[in-house]
Amino acid sequence: MITSIWKAIRNGQIDPVYVITGTESYFIEKTLDLLKTKLTDGEPEFINFDLDEVPVDYVIEEADTIPFFSDRKLIIAKNASFLKAAERGKEKIDHNLKALEAWLENPPSSSVTVFVAPYEKLDERKKITKLIKQHAVMVEAKALQANDLEVWVQHEAKQFGKHIEKSSAQRLIEMAGTNLTLLSSEIEKMSLYLGAEEEITDELIVQMTARTLEQDAFKMLQAYLDGNISEALSVYYDLIRQKEEPVALTALLASQIRFMVHVYYLQKKGYHAQQISKQLKAHPYRVKLLVEKRQQIPEQRLLEVLNDLAEIDLQLKTQSGNRERILEFFLMKRKQARKAGMAQ
Known part of the structure; x- marks a missing residue:
C-alpha cells in the first residue's frame, strides 16, 4: 500500500x-x-x-x-x-x-x-x-477507481481535520473534476476557510470550488439533454462572460456526445464500467456518472445532437457577425421544439 x-x-x-x-x-x-x-x-x-x-x-x-x-x-x-x-x-x-x-x-x-x-x-x-x-x-501510483475516488476525497478532508459526506464528495468531484492535485488543493482551500468548523458542505463546495471549462461544458450539455434549457442557457451565458469561444465550446460538447455514444454502445455489449473506462482510456469516475444515470439518452437522440453540433461548427467557422448567437439559438431551438410538442 x-x-x-x-x-x-x-x-x-x-x-x-x-x-x-x-x-x-x-x-x-x-x-x-x-x-x-x-x-x-x-x-x-x-x-x-x-x-x-x-x-x-x-x-x-x-x-x-x-x-x-x-x-x-x-x-x-x-x-x-x-x-x-x-x-x-x-x-x-x-x-x-x-x-x-x-x-x-x-x-x-x-x-x-x-x-x-x-x-x-x-x-x-x-x-x-x-x-x-x-x-x-x-x-x-495507480489511478483510483470510481468508488475509491469518493473515499479518497473523504480521507483527504480528514487529513485537514475536516469531514465531508459521500454525497458532498461526489458534488466536489463533479464540479472540480477527477484530477487529484486539483481536488486536494480545493479541499485545502475550503479547510483553511472553515477554520475551527469541521463540515465541508454542498453549499461551501458550490461557493468556493473553482469550476473548469470541461465541467461547465458537461453541465451545460447535461442540462440541455435533460430538457432544462434555462439551466443550459445560464451556464452558456456565464461561459461567454468568461470570454470562452463558441467554437471551443461546440467542440467540447461534440466530444462529450461522442464519449456518451461510445459508453452506451459498450454497455449494451455487456461491458461493465471498469472495462469501458479501460477500453476508452477514460477516468472510471467519468464512466460511472454515465453508466449509473437512471434515464439514459437514446442513441438516436445523441446522434441527432451530434449532427446539429457539426452544422453549428460549420456556421461558426464560415459566418461572420455575432457568433455567440449561433450556439445560443441551438440551445433555444430545443426549448421551442418542446413548446411545440406540448402545444400539440
Whole structure:
C-alpha cells in the first residue's frame, strides 16, 4: 500500500532504491515531495535525469558518487521505459541493463535513487523488471477507481481535520473534476476557510470550488439533454462572460456526445464500467456518472445532437457577425421544439 510506504518515509525509514509505477501524477509527485522533505539535512542535493534523453549509466555513476553537502542525495530518474514492453528498435536510448542489474545487487547507502515508470503495466517477463522488484521498494501510483475516488476525497478532508459526506464528495468531484492535485488543493482551500468548523458542505463546495471549462461544458450539455434549457442557457451565458469561444465550446460538447455514444454502445455489449473506462482510456469516475444515470439518452437522440453540433461548427467557422448567437439559438431551438410538442 502506498500509504504504508509514505508512513515509513515520514518516519525516516528510507530505502536506497524506489520504483514508482502507474499513471497517477498526484501519487508520483507526493512520493517525491516526501522524499525531498526527509532528505533536506544540510544543503539538499536533488539530481534529475530523463531516461528518454540519457542512458542509465549516468544514474548509476551519480548514485555511486559521494554527496558533497549532505549525508544522502536524491536522484530522480524519470521515464524508465526499459521496464515496460517495447518494440525492438523503437527504444530512444540504448541502456546498459547489465550494469544496472549488477548495481542493484548492492546500491550505495549515500544516495536514494528513484526510478519513475509512469506506465499502466511493467513487462514482468524482463529480467531487469524481476530483479528491480526484488531489490527496490515498489510504489504503485495507480489511478483510483470510481468508488475509491469518493473515499479518497473523504480521507483527504480528514487529513485537514475536516469531514465531508459521500454525497458532498461526489458534488466536489463533479464540479472540480477527477484530477487529484486539483481536488486536494480545493479541499485545502475550503479547510483553511472553515477554520475551527469541521463540515465541508454542498453549499461551501458550490461557493468556493473553482469550476473548469470541461465541467461547465458537461453541465451545460447535461442540462440541455435533460430538457432544462434555462439551466443550459445560464451556464452558456456565464461561459461567454468568461470570454470562452463558441467554437471551443461546440467542440467540447461534440466530444462529450461522442464519449456518451461510445459508453452506451459498450454497455449494451455487456461491458461493465471498469472495462469501458479501460477500453476508452477514460477516468472510471467519468464512466460511472454515465453508466449509473437512471434515464439514459437514446442513441438516436445523441446522434441527432451530434449532427446539429457539426452544422453549428460549420456556421461558426464560415459566418461572420455575432457568433455567440449561433450556439445560443441551438440551445433555444430545443426549448421551442418542446413548446411545440406540448402545444400539440
